[in-house]
Amino acid sequence: MGKAREQPVSQWDRYQPDDDSPWNLRRVVHLHRRAGFAATWAELARDLKDGPEAAIERLLDGKACDSPVGNEFEAIAGLLGDAVVASDNPPRLKAWWLYRMLFSPDPLAERLALMWHNHFATSNRKVQSVALMREQNDVFRRLGRGRFGELVIAVVKHPAMLVWLDADSNRKEHPNENLARELMELFTLGVGNYTENDVKEAARALTGWTVRSGEFREVPEYHDLLPKTILGQTGDFAGDDLLRMLLGHAATSGRLARRICELLMGDGVAGDEALDELGAGLREHDLNVGWAIETVLRSNAFFSEANIGSRVQGPMEFMVGAARALELFDPPPSTLLLAEWGATLGQDLFHPPTVFGWTGGRGWINTRSVIARTNFAGALADGSLSNPSHPPDLPALARRRGAASDPDGLLGFFAKLLFGVEDAGELSQTVGTALAESNEVTLDSAGRLVAALLGSSRAQLA
Amino acid sequence: MATRREFLKTASLVALAPTVPVFLQRAARAAEPGPDDRILVVVQLDGGNDGINTLIPLRDEGYALHRKQLRVPEERVLKLTGDVGLHPSMRAAADLFESGRLAIVQGVGYPNPSRSHDVSMAIWHTARFDREEHKSYGWIGRALDEPAVESRGAGNSVFVANQAMPMALIGRRSAGSSLTRLDGLMVRNEAPRTPLLDAGAGGDLAAFVQRTALDAYATAEVLAEIARQPAAEEAYPSSELGNQLKLVSQLIKAPLPARVYYAAQGGYDTHAVQLPVHARLLRELSDAMAAFLNDLRRAQLGQRVVVMCFSEFGRRVAENASVGTDHGTAGPVLVAGAPVRAGLHGSTPSLTDLIDGDVKTPLDFRQVYATLLEDWLGLPSEAALGGRFEKLGIL
Numbered sequence: 001m002g003k004a005r006e007q008p009v010s011q012w013d014r015y016q017p018d019d020d021s022p023w024n025l026r027r028v029v030h031l032h033r034r035a036g037f038a039a040t041w042a043e044l045a046r047d048l049k050d051g052p053e054a055a056i057e058r059l060l061d062g063k064a065c066d067s068p069v070g071n072e073f074e075a076i077a078g079l080l081g082d083a084v085v086a087s088d089n090p091p092r093l094k095a096w097w098l099y100r101m102l103f104s105p106d107p108l109a110e111r112l113a114l115m116w117h118n119h120f121a122t123s124n125r126k127v128q129s130v131a132l133m134r135e136q137n138d139v140f141r142r143l144g145r146g147r148f149g150e151l152v153i154a155v156v157k158h159p160a161m162l163v164w165l166d167a168d169s170n171r172k173e174h175p176n177e178n179l180a181r182e183l184m185e186l187f188t189l190g191v192g193n194y195t196e197n198d199v200k201e202a203a204r205a206l207t208g209w210t211v212r213s214g215e216f217r218e219v220p221e222y223h224d225l226l227p228k229t230i231l232g233q234t235g236d237f238a239g240d241d242l243l244r245m246l247l248g249h250a251a252t253s254g255r256l257a258r259r260i261c262e263l264l265m266g267d268g269v270a271g272d273e274a275l276d277e278l279g280a281g282l283r284e285h286d287l288n289v290g291w292a293i294e295t296v297l298r299s300n301a302f303f304s305e306a307n308i309g310s311r312v313q314g315p316m317e318f319m320v321g322a323a324r325a326l327e328l329f330d331p332p333p334s335t336l337l338l339a340e341w342g343a344t345l346g347q348d349l350f351h352p353p354t355v356f357g358w359t360g361g362r363g364w365i366n367t368r369s370v371i372a373r374t375n376f377a378g379a380l381a382d383g384s385l386s387n388p389s390h391p392p393d394l395p396a397l398a399r400r401r402g403a404a405s406d407p408d409g410l411l412g413f414f415a416k417l418l419f420g421v422e423d424a425g426e427l428s429q430t431v432g433t434a435l436a437e438s439n440e441v442t443l444d445s446a447g448r449l450v451a452a453l454l455g456s457s458r459a460q461l462a
Numbered sequence: 463m464a465t466r467r468e469f470l471k472t473a474s475l476v477a478l479a480p481t482v483p484v485f486l487q488r489a490a491r492a493a494e495p496g497p498d499d500r501i502l503v504v505v506q507l508d509g510g511n512d513g514i515n516t517l518i519p520l521r522d523e524g525y526a527l528h529r530k531q532l533r534v535p536e537e538r539v540l541k542l543t544g545d546v547g548l549h550p551s552m553r554a555a556a557d558l559f560e561s562g563r564l565a566i567v568q569g570v571g572y573p574n575p576s577r578s579h580d581v582s583m584a585i586w587h588t589a590r591f592d593r594e595e596h597k598s599y600g601w602i603g604r605a606l607d608e609p610a611v612e613s614r615g616a617g618n619s620v621f622v623a624n625q626a627m628p629m630a631l632i633g634r635r636s637a638g639s640s641l642t643r644l645d646g647l648m649v650r651n652e653a654p655r656t657p658l659l660d661a662g663a664g665g666d667l668a669a670f671v672q673r674t675a676l677d678a679y680a681t682a683e684v685l686a687e688i689a690r691q692p693a694a695e696e697a698y699p700s701s702e703l704g705n706q707l708k709l710v711s712q713l714i715k716a717p718l719p720a721r722v723y724y725a726a727q728g729g730y731d732t733h734a735v736q737l738p739v740h741a742r743l744l745r746e747l748s749d750a751m752a753a754f755l756n757d758l759r760r761a762q763l764g765q766r767v768v769v770m771c772f773s774e775f776g777r778r779v780a781e782n783a784s785v786g787t788d789h790g791t792a793g794p795v796l797v798a799g800a801p802v803r804a805g806l807h808g809s810t811p812s813l814t815d816l817i818d819g820d821v822k823t824p825l826d827f828r829q830v831y832a833t834l835l836e837d838w839l840g841l842p843s844e845a846a847l848g849g850r851f852e853k854l855g856i857l
Contacts (some may be wrong), residue, residue, distance in 0.1 A: 124599055125627070169594040176594060266666050310667055344646060353637030367669055367718070368639070368647060370678035375650045457671040 011274040012299040015052060021303055023052055027418030030308045033462035034264055035059050035297060036107030038321030041401045041417055042066065045128065046116045048288050051236055053435075056297050062106030069103055077104070079253070081138075093130050094339035094349040095414050097137065102332055108293070115263050116140035117349075120155050120187060121357035124350045132160040134161055146286035148256055149247045154189060156215040157209070165355075168210045169250045172224035174201040183198040193251040194231060201228040205237040212297065215236070215326050254279040255286060260289070264296045267309025267361060288450045312364050313462045315345035318373065321462075322380055322454050323416055328392055333385035341385075344372040365460065377454035381447040394446040407449070415455055416430075427453070466568040491770060500838055503710055503723045503754075503769045504602070506628065506746070509731030510579065511773035512740055514813065514821075516552070519564055521545050524813025528780040531737055532787065542566075547809055551745035554752035555796070559805075563755060564798045565856045567810040567830055571792030571823035579731070579789075583774040587629040589828050589847045596629070596760055602722050603633025604848035605835050611636070611721070621712065622706045623726035638724065644689055644712060649682045681716050688712050698753045701746040703727040704707040707754040715761055719851025721839060730773055734784035747771065751798055751850070768838050768857070771796040772827070779813050779821060795830050797856050801838070807856055830855050 012013075012040070015022040028047045036059065037452035039047070040145050044063060051385035053322045084092045101110045124133050136158055143151040155161055156179070162168065165179040184194045194202075208223030209216070218239070228237050231245060246252060257278035261270040270411035278292060287293040295327060296302055319341060323333055342349055346369045352358055385389035392441045393415075399405055403413035408424075415424040453459060468543060518539050520526050526533060540556040548556050557563035557757070572591075576582045584596035597609075606618040606835035619631045621639040631638030689712065698704040706725040713723070727747060734738050751769055757765045778791030792811060811821035832851040835843040844850050 110500070166594060168599065178598070252645040310665065312671070345644070354633065354635055356635060362667075362670060365674045367681050368641070370671075370675045371647055371649055371682050374675075378650045457668050457675060460671050461667060 006391065009212075011270075011277045011296050012301060014298050015300045017052065021300075021305070023048070024420075025422065025431040026308065026420035027052075027303055028055065028416075030063070030303070031055060031297070032107075032462070033058070033313070033317070034302075034311065036064055036111060036321075037063075037317060038325040038418070040066070040327050041397075042418075043277075044417070052298075056294075059108050059297065060294055062109060065105045065107055065324070067105040072455045073103055073105060077150075077412055078097050081134055085134055086412050090124055090130055090350065091136060091336055091339060093124075094102060094342070095335035096122040096134070098320070098335040102323060102338075103318060109144065112138040112144040112289075112293075113265065114314070115142050115259065115266070116151070116155075118352065118357035118360070119259060120161065121133065121159050121287055121352035121355055123352055127160050127163050129160070129163075132158070132163070137350075141452040145290040145293060146288070148252075148282075148289055149243075151249065151289070153243055155233050156183060158185065159211045159214055162209060162211045165243055170203055170207050170209065171205070171222045172207045175200070175207060175224070177203040179203070179292065180242075183242075185189055186355060187289070188223040188246040188255065189249055189251040192421075193249070199232050199456060201230045202242050204228050205242040206239045209239050217400065227305065230247070247287065250279070250283065256282055256287060257291070257292065260292045260296060262360065264293070266307045267312070269304070269307045269310055270301065277443045281288040309458065309461045312361055313460055314358070314360065314364055315369075316349075317458065317462065318345070319376060319379060319380075322377070322418075322459075325378075326392060326394065326450065327397060329382070333380060334387045337385050337387075340374070341376050341379075345376065346372075354461065356425070369451065374451075374455045377451040377459075379449075379453040380432060381454065382444075384449075389445045391447060394450055395441050395443065398446075407439060407441060407445070410441055410446055410449060414433055414450055418453055419458055427456075427458075440446050464854060474824065487582075489849055499766050500840065501714060501721060501723065501766060501767045502834055502839055503707070503725065504630070505707075505747070505751070505771040506623075506630075506724070506726040506728050507767060507771060507773035508583075508726055508728040509773070509779055510582075510620040510775045510789055511730045511731060511793055512736065512787050513773075513776035513790075514779060515736075515740060516549055516744060517542075517546050517568065517810075518549060518757075518795045519546055519810055519813060522810070522813045524779065524816075529780065530815060531785045532781045540708075543806065546806065548748075549741065549744045551741045552748040555748035555798075557592075558618040558752055558798055560585065560757065562794065562804040563800055564805050565802040566568075567797060567802050568806060569792045569811040569821060569824045569854060570772075570795045570830060571775070571829050572806070572826055573823065575791040575823065577789040577791075579774060584629060586772060586774055586827060588685075589831060599639070600628065600632050601831055601846050602630045602724075603636050603638070605633075605839070605841045605843065606636035606721065607633040608841055608845070610841060618720055618837065619722040619724060620720045621724045622709050623724070624700075625726060628724060628726070631722070641709070641713070642706075644685060644709060647682055647685050647713075647716070648689075649679065680731075681718075685712060685716050688715055694761075697757055699746060699749040699794065703746050703751060704753065707750050708757075711754055711757050711761075714758070714763060732777070732786050733782065733788060736785040736786040751796075758791060759800065763826035767832070768797060768799040768801055770830070770834060775820065778819055779816060780819055791820040792825075795827070797830070797834075801857060803856055807821060807854055825854070826851060830856075833857060 001020050025044065025048055026273045028044050058086060059069060059154060069076055080096050080099060091356055104110055127133055139154050141156060143154055156331060165182055166176045167179050170176040179197050181199045184199060184202060185191050190444040204224040205228050207218050210219055227234055230242060259273050261275060281295060282292055301307060319338055339349060346364055349359060379385050383389055395405055398410050401413060403409045412424040415421040512651055515534060518534055520539065522535060534549060535787040538550040541547035542559055555564060572585060583592060587600045588596055589601040597783035603617055611618060621631060621638045621640045622642060623629050624642045624750040625669050627638055642785045699707045703725060710725065729743055729846060772791055772795050775789055777790040777793055782788050789799050829849045829852045831847055833848060833853040833856055835841045837853060837857040844852060
């Protein structure tokens, strides 16, 4: 990955810890909840000690998490994925991805894959192929932090997308505008940067793209050879020409900057000026996503007070982050159950609701999802998600990390672990009822305490 | 029934709430239902309902001619007019008709009918005939895509049957949400109900989360209260459709903000030994629909809800050799609820003047859709249906 140290931009000045924004537990927790799936106590302690440079370096290099399966992770996940494809069983495909999120040493790659799954929202409802959906998912992972152009080309020429957006029915005699429209509106330029006529003409440029024997093919007989006028340029454009024009357009870099800030920045924290700067930087760096991610993660803006606790956690971040922070690795929660809970919380993996993907942000929080999150927190903390059902020994976790085994000690520890909150006093009202009954800490009362913390509004925001 | 307001009178949550919850703001508005409070409930009859034995002709000699084994004797038919009557197991629907809450649109279909379940259902779902368009968007999804529809967090349409989401609800922007059990909206017994009151987390976003959570807990409390009421439960038949419509009623009472609910009843593909199966299906449909509408009427919500029942096609006029019927074309669409103009609409299809053994199709299903979208939900229909269709006087 290229380093961008030579040309810092003003909005994205590099973060240097000082008295106003010290490198403390709160910021370490913030980094992991925003860019990964939270962190274990050991990972937090390690990064607190090593400082922001090293902590961010590890995230970028895919070494942020001490995977419980160690170096075997990719081999195991690969075998699991192959077995899922052989079984052709959609629920197992979702479970496979949750396995990756829980156990990968590289949480940022999975967060980026989620971002791209949302950006290129493709649903197995129509694709109807576990194999193709998994392949597309692997493309998100393989190319997700490289040059955006390579990613777009790989995704739109992949059969999953071609089936999803009806490429095969786009022929010169009867163009189908589906792929052309979503390519312009959703994948690159964004609405307002093209006309309806551009969509029609782009659809003609894309005629001939199709799937044969499960692979992308360009069929010359279906292609419309007549000249097209797209975005003010006229020529006998084909699909690749169209992609080149869209990728070179300033609106595309702007849209990409917005996507990356949706991932890493809080609600409304990055203003227009910051987005413009990031977009301009992306253009200078050939739409290198990794460059933009690094720029944001290392910035003052990322670690600013306004950026902490100001983004709604998506269902996956919420669920997997809780399981990881609590070190529920042995036994882990059932990944099949996690996938089902994900759907209940509003994110059914591989089944985005529309071509726009999930609304995200405040859209994650509604009557159903709030109740689902509360119920999930309870189920996770009382162990009913693992198979066989097994209450996690949360008091033992706290003890191992040096916390006192009374209610106050427990609250203090979990407030630090989950939220990076040093003074648990401000949370005592939240969890007052969970522990009030007795001074004795039991598996049960510790579970209720953690469920109360995970159900709080603070836990929904990161 | 416990209203949210009653619940909140006693709820300690209110005293602790940081802001006024959304539903209280809503309750503060006018009590009369506006156009946004109107709800459409679609009941999909899967498999192709035999319309001829649903709304039975009494004066058509074609009936006795084509239906020898499957003929319902005239004395058992529940007569609505001198010319037609309902299947004998539809007593509850006949009562709805009598009390002015059931409109029956006769002979509804479309030109060049497809006899494939999938294709014909896709046509009804999308209101499009081009196969290429059958994988895109549905008529309700497109209608709810209209800019006029305010975005509602919980989703504008809710699918309550335990099967794949029907294409009808899928729009480019709007998507149906699936909910088959009330459990999804119940807080686990042991879960703490106060965790939303997190004084430490500040800001507008935190306030939004807390407000929504307070709203959600109140909704869950009301739903739990509704679920505890045995009276409503007894009134519903214990069929799958009965359960679905009971759930819809509970959600409407809660209230969820959805404009459209979608239920489904399977089993209408009666190729063999049709009589007992069809009688059971029609009884389930009619009993469930009547229980639902009576329940809503008791809750004083009757003026806000219209039910529409359709099937992907009717069945052939002539019975087959297996005492069943094969795939046909047009059939009746039932539109029920207090707001409808009850009675028969359209003309009764003739069973002697046939095309290839099927009844003619005097009415286009998109006319029914256009009427429901514009005259009931107050939504434009042209983009949703791909054209303008003459409306029917059913509302």
